[in-house]
Amino acid sequence: MKTILTVTTALLLAIWGDSAFAALGGSPEKFDAGDVTTVTAKSGYTIRNTVLKTGTEVREYVSEQGTVFAVTWHGPFKPNLRKLLGQQHFNTMVTHATAKTKPGRGRLEVKSSGVVIRARGHMRAHQGQASLPAQFPAGFTEDSIS
C-alpha cells in the first residue's frame, strides 16, 4: 500500500513537473536546448545551476521532494521571471513593486505573501533572487543562498 502511494506520488509529481507548475514553489524550470545545467547535491537539498545561452546564470534550490524553494540569477540579461517565479509570485512582485510611494530607485525589494524577491545591479549586469522562507529545508537560511 505504502509503495503504491509512493509510486502514485512520484507519478503525480512527474506529471506536475511536466505541466505549467515548473516555477518557484513547483518543480525545476525546463530550460531551452543550449542552456547548460549542472546539479550539486547538498545536505537536504540540491542546487541546479544553469548557464543560459545569453550568459545569465540561474541557480535553483530544490528540496528532496523536488520543490524549488529559492532561485537566484545573475548576468547580463534578466531571465524570464514569469516562468522562473511562476505567475502567482510574479504577480505579487509586480503589484507590490508598483505600490511603493517612495521607492528606492535602482533596486527592487518585495516581501509579501510568503515570498521574498530582490533585484540589484544595473543594465548589462543584473542580480536577483526569490525565495519561499516557509519552505526552506531544516538548517537552510537566507544566508545559505550564494
Add this chain to the structure above:
Amino acid sequence: MKLNRQYRLFFAATVALFFSFLLTSCGGGGGGSAGYYVTVNLTASASEIHVGQAFYIAWSSENATSCEASGSTDWNGTVATSGTQWFAPTSAQTLNLALTCTGPKGSATRQVSITVNAEPLTTVANQVPIVVDKGPTGNEINLPYVSVTICRPGTSVCQTIDHILLDTGSYGLRVFGPGVINPSLALPSVTSASGKALAECAQFVSGYTWGSVNSADIKMANETASSVPIEIIGNSDSAFSSVPSDCSSAGVNIGSVQSFGANGVLGVGLFKEDCGTACVSQAIAGMYYECSGTSCSATKVSLDKQVANPVAFFAENNNGVTLALSSVPAGGAATLTGTLTFGVGTQSNNQLTGKTVYRADEYGNFKTTYKSQTYASSFLDSGSNGLFFPDSSIPKCSVSSDFFCPTSVLTLTAINSAYDDSASGQISFFIESVDNLGDVAAASIGGDTSTFGFKAFDWGLPFFFGRTVFVTVDGASTPGGSGPFWAY
C-alpha cells in the same frame, strides 16, 4: 632513435619544469625577503598626448629598498618604491622617464617614453548644467536631470526636453512618447535586417521599458550626435501597441513619467550600446524585437542599430563624461546643481590630473570592501537614488521601508578598488534618516540590500555629492588609459 628522441623531449620538459619551479619560488616569495633580486614595473597611462593633456605613470617594485627617478624636472630624485604620479607637460617634447630601484641584491631600471605633441586641443562648448530637484512628479529625491535636444536627423526640426534622468547605470537615450515627445518630430524608425521596425524591451533593475527604436540627432552644449538610435518608450503607434509576453516577463513596466520620475533617461555609463555583441549573435527574448502589423518577435540586431550612448557619437569629446555635483550637508538640500562635461582628458576642463583611475570589469563593475566584506559586483550609479549596500545593523525606516533610518547621522567608510586591484582608495560617507528629512530633493540616504547572495555595493547619487566623477566608455582611449573605468 625514436626512443632517444622521446627521452630528449622528456629531459627538456623536466628542465623546463625545474626552471619554472625556480621562477615561481622567487616571484611568489616576495614579501620583502632580503636576498632576492630587485624587480621594477613601470607603466604610463598613455604613450602619446597633446600639450594640455595629463597622463600618469604607475610603478611598483619587489625587494627594493629605494628608488630613484630621472628624465624630467618633475620626475627626479628619490621616490617611493611604488606609487603613481600625474604629469601635465606644457611644451612639445619626448619624455623618457626612468626609474631605478635598488635592494640588497643589486638594482633594476625601467623606462617609459611619452610623446607630447604640440597641436593644441580642439575646444568646443562641452558642458551642460545638471539639476537635482523634485522632478516632473514633484515627489522625487536624488535624481539628477539634464535637458536634451532631439532633432529629426539632418533637419532643424527639434525639441528640447527637460528633466531627462542622467544615469551612469544604463546606456543610451530613452524618452517617453505620449505627452513628452512632440509627434511632429516624426523621428524615423530604425529597421531590422529584414526591414521591419525595431522595438526594444530595455531591462532595468526595477523593471522594463517597452518602446520603438528611432533615429535622432542629439544636441547638448555645442556637441551633436548624428542619427543615433534612441528608444521612444510607450510609442503609441499600433505596431508597438502590445508588449510581447517575454518582455513583460522582465517584471514591472516602468515605462511612464510617473514610475520613472523623469521625462526620459540619458544612459552615459561604461558601455556604448545597451546590449552589445550578445544581441548581434542571438535573438534574445526580452531585448530587441522586430515588428510588423501588430506583432513583434525577438530579433538579432547589429551594433549600429542598438540604442547607444549619444556621447560616443559626438565628433569630439566622445570617450566619456564627467559629472560634478555640489556637496550636500546633513539635513539635505532643497535643490542641487552641477555640471555634465563631455570628454575625458580631451580639453582643459576635463583633465584627469590627480584622479585615481578605477578600472571596471566586462560587466561594468568594480570592488567595494565594506565592514571586512568585499563586494566584487559594485558600481557607481547616478540613477540609484541612494547608497544601497548590505548592512542589517542600521535601523530601517518604518515608512520608506527601502531606506535606512538611523537614530542619528551615521558616518561610515568603505574601500573601492579597481576590478584588477590596480588602484584602491578609501571613501568616507554618511547616512541620515529618510523619515526625518524635510522638504528636500537631495540627501545622503541609503538602504539595506541584504548580504544574501549579493555581491554589490550600489553607489547611488549621494556618492556623487561634492565630487567630480569621470566615466570612460568601454574601449575608448584617454590619456588615463582605455575604458571602461571610473576616475575620481
